[in-house]
Amino acid sequence: MNIDAHVGTAGGDFIATGVSKHYGGVPALTNVSIRLEPGKVHALIGENGAGKSTLGKIIAGVIAPDSGILTFRGELLVLRTPRDAIAAGIVTIAQELTVVPSLTVAENIFLGSETATASVVHRAAMRQRYDELAALAGFDLHPDTVVGALSTAEKQKVEVMRALSRKASIIIMDEPSASLSTSEVGVLHSIIRHLAASGVAIVLISHFLNEVLDLADTVTTLRDGSLIATAPAQECTERGLIEGMLGRSHTAAYPEKVLAPTDAPVVLDVQHLSAPGVQDCSLQVRAGEIVGIAGLVGSGRSEFVRAIFRDAPLSAGRVVLDGTELKKRSPSVSIREGVAFIPESRKEMGLLMGRSIRENTALSRLPWLSRWSWISRKRELAAVTEQVAKVGVKAASLTQSARMLSGGNQQKILFARTLMCTPKVLICDEPTRGVDVGSKRAIYDLLVAKAQEGMGIVVVSSELEEILGLAHRVVVMRHGQITASLDGDNVNEQAILVAAFADAPSA
C-alpha cells in the first residue's frame, strides 16, 4: 500500500505512515501507522510507556518523528512546532490543562487570536464570537468568569472551546478523564460525542477501557512502541484489548512470590498517620514482606509514602521504624535510620540528569565513603561498581551522565543508590514507570530478592498488574484514606478496583 492510495480514497483523513521515534537509544515508537477520519473517535490504548502519548505528541507537532511521514487532506504535512499543527487544525487537550488561571473564560479562549486592531481588543466583537462558539459547543460558561475559579471539568470545556475557536479539525485528548469525578466524566463524554458529531476527528488517549469501548469508533493498541492492532470498536472486547496491551499472560512477567513468615518482626509501623492529603492511615510492614499500595492517581498514595519517609509534616500519628520513631521531618535522618525512598518521577525528583552514574549512585552513601568529608575515590569507585553490577545497570562507563541512559537503567541507578544504604524498609513509588519490559523484570527480581533478605518493601503503583504480581498484601487508598487492606486470596483485581472506587471505607 502506498500513500497515493490513501489520498485517493480519503480526502479529509489524517494519515501517519511508518512513524518512529527514539529517545537516547530507546525506541519509544517503531514504524507505527495510523489514520484519523473526520467525525470519528480514534482511541489509542496501551500500557504506560507503550508509546500512546508519543504518538499523540507527534500528531500534535510537539515532537518530530525520527522517520515516517504525515499527510493531511492528501497533502504532505511537516510539523516543526505545535504552532504548525495548530495552523493545520490539530489541537491537543493535554492531561495538564494549559489555561491561564488569572484570565477570564473568554480571554483564555481567544488568547493569541484576539479580535483586535493595533492591539486594541474589540470587546463587542469578541463577545459575539464567544456567543457563537458557546452555541456551537453547547456550553453555558459565563465568558467573564475567572478560569482559576472553575472546576477541572469546566476548565476542560474552556480548552475544548479554545480548540473549536481555532477551527480544529483534529483534537487530541490525552487522558481527559483521569482527573475528573464521575459526574464530570459523564459531561466530558457527551462533549466528545458532540464534537465527533460535528465532524471533528478525535484522538482519545485513555487508560480506561470501558470509556474507550463506550466512545471510540476505532481502537488502536500499542505495545512497547509498536502497533499491535487497529480495529473497529464494535469488534473489541475489554478482555481482548487487555491481552493486546499486555501481550503475555499475567504470571510470566513476575517472579514467584515468597511470602514472609508470619512471625517476622514488624520493621515499619505507621500509626494513624495524618498529613497533607492523608487522613488517619495505618500500615504495618514485616521484614521480608512486599506491601502494595493501590489506588487511583490523586488518591493520596504518594503523599502517604512521602509522609512515611518524613518528607511532609505530620498533623497526627507516628512512624516507627524497627522500634525507633522517626520524629523529625527530615529525609536525611530517615535514610540514616534505615528507610529508603524511590520517588515517582526519577527525572524531577530522583536523578541529577547532567551528572555521572558514579555521582548519582554514591549520593546518599557519601558520608560512609568519606572521612572528614574528604571522599575516598577508591572506596567510592569500588562501592559504586559493586552496586551498579548488582542491580544490573548497563552503561559504557560510570562517567556516563544519567541523561544518556534508558529509563530502565536510570531507574536501576536509583535502586543502586538506595540499596547502597542497606535500608530496613524500601519504599518505591511507581518503580517501573516508563521502564522497558526487560528492566521491569529485573527490578521485580531485585525487589523479591531484597524481600527475601529481610527488607520490608512498600510498592506504590498505578499498574494493577504490578500490584497483583508483586505484593503479598495490598492496601487500597481513596481520597487520602485507606479503604481496604487485602491479603491472601482476597488480593484480586475486582477487590482492588472496588476499594479504589468505593466512597466509604469498607475495611
Add this chain to the structure above:
Amino acid sequence: MTNTATNDLAPVREARLGIRLPAFLRSWRTTGILIPFLALFVALCLKSAPFHSTNNLINILGQQSSTLCIAAAFTLVLVAGGIDLSVGATYGLASVVGGEVAMHHSAGLAIVAAMVAAIVVGLLNGLIITVVKISPLITTLAMSFVVSGIALRCTQGNLIALPSKGAFYLLSNLHFLRLPSCVWITLAFVVVLALLLNRTTIGRYMVAAGGNMEAARLAGVRVNAIKLSTYVLSGAAAGLGGCLDLSRLLSAQASSGGNALTFTVLAAVVVGGTSIAGGEGSVWRSMIGVLFIALIGNGFILLGINTLYQQIVLGVILLLAVGLDSWFRYRQN
C-alpha cells in the same frame, strides 16, 4: 475497512544522530575558555613587549588576587543554585571595617573584624534565602544596598588611608619566590575551594543541590545547610578580598568594590563556563575567566586602544558565553 495500519513502509528519513556525549560537552566548557585565553595571551605577548615582562604579569596577578578569591567562592554559590550580588558591597564593607580598626588597633584585630563583618553578611544572606525563602537574587541585591549603606555610615563618606609600612601592609606585600603574599594567600584559598568542590562530600552536595534540589533533598542531602554554607563562603571570600586589597592599596572607601566588582566576578565566572542555572561549574575555569577579563583590560591599555571598547568587548564575550551555554542546554533537551 475502518483503518489499515501499514507497518511495511521503510522509514523515509534516516534517524538523526543523537546528541554528543557529555564528555564532549565538558571538554567544550573547558576549551571554550582556555583557547580564547591562550590566544589572547599569545597575541598580547607578540604585540606588546611590556606585556610579557615578569613584572607586568606579577602585577596583574596581584591586582586580581581579591577578584580571584571572590570569583572562586562565587562559583560555589552558582553551582549550588544560588547567586550573590552582594559580594562587591561586602568587599567594600570589609575593607572599610578593616581600615577603621587598623587605624587604632593591631593589624590582626583589623583582619578579624573585617572577616567577621563579611561572614555575618554571608550568613544573613544564607539565612534569609534558606529560612525566609526569598529568592537569592532579591535577597543579595537588597543586602548589597544595606551593606553599602552601613559601609558609608562607618566612614562618613571619607577615604581611609593607612600609614605605609605599617603591620597591615605586610599581609599582601611579603614576597616569596618573587610573588607577593596576596598571590600566595589567593592561591591557597582558591585551591582549598577547588578541592572542596571536587573532592569532598560538601562539594558533591553543592552540585546536587544546584542540579536538582528536590532530588538532592530526597537523597538525604541537607540542601539548606549546603546553600547556607556557600553564602557564608562567599561572604568570607569578599572579606578576604577586602583585606588583601586594603593591605595592597593602604586605602579604603565605602564605594570601593561595589557593583562593578560584583558584575566583573559574575562575568568572569560565567565566561568560565559555570552555568548560571546551577549544578555545574569549576573553580579553576572561573580563575581563567577572571584572568581573561584582566588580560583584556591590561591589553587594551598596553596596546593603546581606547578603553571605551573594553566594555563593549566584554559585553559581547559575556553574551557569547551565556549564549553557548543555553544553546547546549537546549540541545540536551
